[in-house]
Amino acid sequence: MEPIKCILIDDELPSLTYLKAIVEQIDTVEVVKVYNQSEKFLAEYKNLDFDLVVSDIQMPVLDGLALANIMQNKQFIFTTAFRDFAVEAFELNAVDYLTKPIQKERLEKAIAKAQMTTAIKPEPVSFCTLNTDRGKMVLQFSDILYIKVSDADPRDKIALLPELVEVVLKNITFKELNKILPAELFCQINKKEIIAYSAVNFFTADAITTKIRKNNGFLELVLSPNFAAKFRLK
Structure with a gap:
């Protein structure tokens, strides 16, 4: 051995x-x-x-x-x-x-x-199954770019997928999501948002600029001090 x-x-x-x-x-x-x-x-x-x-x-x-x-x-x-x-x-x-x-x-x-x-190393899981507004849905981790709290109902979360497709994740907490999402691929950056490391363009001590297009630029997010220690770019 x-x-x-x-x-x-x-x-x-x-x-x-x-x-x-x-x-x-x-x-x-x-x-x-x-x-x-x-x-x-x-x-x-x-x-x-x-x-x-x-x-x-x-x-x-x-x-x-x-x-x-x-x-x-x-x-x-x-x-x-x-x-x-x-x-x-x-x-x-x-x-x-x-x-x-x-x-x-x-x-x-x-x-x-x-x-x-x-x-005996198990094969890493590459997807999760979650309750959404479209019913139970299999989501590949590689397709999830960003997750935020829903403005309509804070018990729900909005997952952003490629081509800016949005899926409502029904009645799930960030604590539950953090257990499901691999820590090497995702990080919660404040009380209301999770980002995929693959979607990060660059960051400072308190802000993240993503690769996600928004209007004429790119989506910018707040990196909270309480979460900054866990955030590291891959």
Whole structure:
């Protein structure tokens, strides 16, 4: 079995050094990179080849649970000095949850569990089925450019498809949509809008200019500070 490719993250350097030293003693693991800033990892992860993240939970700017929520197609083993996060960690389908100080034998068991899952990689889903104003509809992720709250009924959402075709998604929340839409393809950018990365032309700290034509120009969207940390252009 090939070594599992692993990222290590902890904002405390002594803990990160200790974790790296333990992991490097495990023959079945290849350490790809280590980070003491979760936001730096978020900015780089799309250019890295890895299967597993071993991450501390409590970190400034972006905690480990938030990272796992963004990267739902990657496996996570969480480490923490506290037990309070266990339930939330497993709600995110974490491989395992280890309390500090980490024991090598316990970490080996967690990594073995991750390797078994990695060995059988399911084909990624490329579509979703949603209730719309046209009945149940199969939507390819590649066809969804943009989603916004409906002005007529905030319980509904408007999905913009190629050729500026609009489809009303009936009675669905952004929380539900964020679970359905792949995080590597879509990002919620404020309380009322989700954008496909493929539809982004360029962006600043607080605004996004899309490739979607509107009147004589292109649709511009607000990038809210509360969502900016999760937004990264592919």
